[in-house]
Amino acid sequence: MYSHDTFGLGHLRRSRTIAHALVTHFPGVEVSIISGSPVVSAYPFEDRVEYVQIPAARKLSDGSYVSANGIGTLDDTIAEREALISEAADRIDPQFVIVDKEPLGLAREMLATLTSLKERGATTVLGLRDVLDAPELLREEWNRKHILDHLEDLYDEIWIYGPGSFYNPLAGIDLSESLLSRTRYTGFLPRAVTDRDHGTDYGSGYVLITAGGGGDGYDLMSAALAAVKLGQTNDLDFLFVLGPFMTESQRFEMLARASGVENVRIVEFDANLEAIVANARAVIGMCGYNTFCEAMSFDKQVLFVPRTAPRREQTIRAHRAEEFGWVDVLDIEYAKNPHTFLASLKQLLRRPLPSEAVARPDLDGLSRICALTEILLDHRQETLASGEKLRAAGR
Structure with a gap:
């Protein structure tokens, strides 16, 4: 291969x-x-x-x-x-x-x-x-x-x-x-949690924010953190997984901004993302192929904030999945308004699961x-x- x-x-x-x-x-x-x-x-x-x-x-x-x-x-x-x-x-x-x-x-x-x-x-x-x-x-x-x-x-x-x-x-x-x-x-x-996968130390029931490798994930992470810091989601726990390719300066900024926010945990990188997704209550991501497959495999409520450059892959996938009724989608420019992001987050927690759609994902x-x-x-x-x-x- x-x-x-x-x-x-x-x-x-x-x-x-x-x-x-x-x-x-x-x-x-x-x-x-x-x-x-x-x-x-x-x-x-x-x-x-x-x-x-x-x-x-x-x-x-x-x-x-x-x-x-x-x-x-x-x-x-x-x-x-x-x-x-x-x-x-x-x-x-x-x-x-x-x-x-x-x-x-x-x-x-x-x-x-x-x-x-x-x-x-x-x-x-x-x-x-x-x-x-x-x-x-x-x-x-x-x-x-x-x-x-x-x-x-x-x-x-x-x-x-x-x-x-x-x-x-x-x-x-x-x-x-x-x-x-x-x-x-x-x-x-499809993805699954197997005996090969180590257990996670993050518990369960959190809202996961993931950007895959993280090389282009800063805008999503920054916008999500700004929405959480509005203080209207204190009943929820948030787990941010930054990814190994986020720049050092962006990583430092995210850690500094999240310092003292009690319901936010930040993980720089964990290779066992399948288990992290499986244990999440809901998932917010960019709609890369693997994140999409994991969210569908574990039947999670999903909000995608896709990138549009240098490829339009993520936005095409996200909006097509939205048409099938599997996910919600928020444009990154709208997501940068924390009140708009917060409204989408609250809507996310009320949306049906992918398995409840008329046509279920073929896995x-x-x-x-x-x-x-x-x-x-x-x-x-x-x-x-x-x-x-x-x-x-x-x-």
């Missing part, structure tokens, strides 16, 4: 969730996740799941990338990553490859390895979250990266980690009939991924067996 991980925690956590489902379903399978996340070592992994850490690259607010260590150039970092990816592929010699979100990898770093693995007979899948970006923005990005020049030959299937009734992330892309016939909707990826994604994997692996074995018969007949 390849997870480029240039911003936040979403790609790594999604890949980890899928990897754990695969090793649970297939007793003989081993999974290696190639990850550029600087915090990958903070997460526990199931037996038969390993990670290969590559140097981190960091995505800036304008959508460009830089080397995360601040020393070498981005080209140097990409070259090092590409070499490590190639070495890992040669060592592992995988039968099956799942690439998360970036079809050619960051700056095309997966292209040579994918081409080589395909030539060696590996089955390859491109896994995409339910929403990538606004159709016109995704079309411009894929044209600029020349992705369609390679997509047909590189991938056996495309998996979309959401239901077809929710959203088509490739609506702006002119896919061939061949690729369309090989595109599968899996449903959302069968992991079981469908395992079934799709089994089909592809069976097909691979049949192909190999046919090849052996042909070679034997030729002799």
